[in-house]
Amino acid sequence: MADVTIDEQRFRQRFDEFNEIGATDAGGVDRPTLSDENKAARDTLVEWFREAELDVRIDEMGNIFGRREGRDPDASTVLFGSHVDSQYNGGRYDGVVGVLGALEAIEALTDAGIETDRPLEIVAWSNEEGVRFQPDMLGSGVYTGVFDLEYAYRREDKDGKRFGDELERIGYKGEDPCEPGDLHCYFELHVEQGPFLEQADLSVGVVEGVFGFSWMNVAFEGQANHAGPTPMTMRRDAFVATADVTKAVREITATEGTDLVGTVGSVDVWPNSINVIPERVEFTIDCRSYDNAVVDAAVERVQDEIAWAAEREGLEYEFEEIMRVDADPFDDECIETVAEAADEAGCEYTRLVSGAGHDANYLNKIAPTSMIFVPSVDGISHRESEYTEWEDVVTGAEVLLRAVRKQATA
């Protein structure tokens, strides 16, 4: 195939212009799902899709599609994209590089006069972040049949506003059914949100799959008493037990030879007073690995540690595993397509797995899927300081272009 490259200058101009929408003083963007800023970002995207002569389609979930037909009217579609909603005061790269990179990939082919056999379709999924409406990945979730449309419409933000109503308010409740057409495969270019690529000094990661994880809610209940007159031997301190479990989680994850990560992320203490022994603590544990057996073992070990800590401190406890998601290996052929595309783009890459979930996880349930990662400086994401070297963003888009072209060409 004749070599084609993306228009780096146009990509940069669009990236900068796009991120003026909802820009924050600290260099990030604030465009949570279905906000006015999210609407403005969507409007710009639709305008650019139309300028690129793509066939624009909005589905019932507000997922935005931009399609270029292929030579074969019966061929299934090569779908690729990401999302344009952001965290509250989030970063400029998360999601955006995948959608604007996808637009550049199609335009590069069009500019070079190159047709494909299969149709190419870009997608910008609704509510990937899940910060205003839970759960996250709602647009791709409905699209792939994980959630009902009505369930999604009923999701409420903290002000009691419903997803369906807000979608209508911003004018993005489309007519098209939110369901997959005939898909050939799905690709997504995204920032890594971890430090591996930067540490290895590589521009691209070929993503072979996504970690499985367990989310656990724990509550310890002891006895609130005055911090002065209550002797240490009589205490039933819910926070001391929480500290025990937190230390245990760190120890479990330090087990050699596993990729297990574990985090106590949310902690609430009652009555939370300087001179009162904590009566109740509610906290969360997040454990992840690419090996389901490792997550299984970690959850069991964590439960043992909770029971032991409660016994040592004389506490009642509640334990609930609120979510369990298995590790999700991507499609072998799609993975190899991305690897070949990276070779052709002349970049140095590694194969890795993702610690975080993506829309690609849901797409992987219904179509062959893989992802392309570009580095996150210092592993930072979901913050205004999120940053990726521009040349790495361009390299990622070059790999996406080549992977898409390969799969779309008979």
Next chain:
Amino acid sequence: MADVTIDEQRFRQRFDEFNEIGATDAGGVDRPTLSDENKAARDTLVEWFREAELDVRIDEMGNIFGRREGRDPDASTVLFGSHVDSQYNGGRYDGVVGVLGALEAIEALTDAGIETDRPLEIVAWSNEEGVRFQPDMLGSGVYTGVFDLEYAYRREDKDGKRFGDELERIGYKGEDPCEPGDLHCYFELHVEQGPFLEQADLSVGVVEGVFGFSWMNVAFEGQANHAGPTPMTMRRDAFVATADVTKAVREITATEGTDLVGTVGSVDVWPNSINVIPERVEFTIDCRSYDNAVVDAAVERVQDEIAWAAEREGLEYEFEEIMRVDADPFDDECIETVAEAADEAGCEYTRLVSGAGHDANYLNKIAPTSMIFVPSVDGISHRESEYTEWEDVVTGAEVLLRAVRKQATA
């Protein structure tokens, strides 16, 4: 001296009637300082003082005094009492037993036709609890010169209402200067708020002094990152370090041969999200002992542990000791007076020190002082389930009566 005993039945009736004011469904009382319920409790107290033919006086801080003159018009006063403000949804005994017990002590003497050389004066201090207006022990603090009157008036509750305005609103901003007259000594009967007396199966504790303490604020600052893709070796987790320090506080207090107690009571985590590594944790440490050198050593050791935990986890930290109060031994003669009174009352007692602070601490700065403790079942206080066996309350009042009479009689 001829033996006199208090009228147990009247004491019980008054105690029950008093605790109907602001009574909660769960058996406690809700009479925080300067609330309408606190006003109603004050009104009842003043009414009973007048019925007992006491000379009632309200000072500028709303401290309520009820005085019975002695034979010697030049003699200094024997002051005794406690407080009638409560915690939010607090218990029925804390403070109340000391004030109503004092009233019964004077009435027992009056009923028996017994005069004293010195004047007897009961006091109900304003804002001992410090739950609505900080700091606590505000009424006795101004009385003893620890705080300025204007400082006290400017204290604001969480709705921005000022102590001085609220005092005026309930009609208890008195004319009398808030300053001590000529004091001979001060006694206070109070619930122990700890488990020692109950465990030792004793009715009374002769209080020899109060623990010193240190209050510390600590903040750890790390880096918020996604709980999935961030490897354990790259984490700067502010909550893991908090767990380290919490475990260290427990270890330090387990040192044999000291009375040191230590508590991590208040903990706030940012961003407090299930899948984000904690970036910042602010927490408090409370360390107490009757030996100032033990508190000194604990504070030093705690600072070392904070520094080590920050270094291990790669965090910045802030440390501030926000309050340090030395251990406060009471007056030898007053302690012996209480011990002799307990002997005369025929009760079994022990000598102990208090882990919690009381108005008696401030009074001890300006006059010979001691306290009488009665047991707290299960060591519980500041809760609706706070409970003391009625016969122990009566015994405590009998001891108070005898101690007061001894000091008031030449």
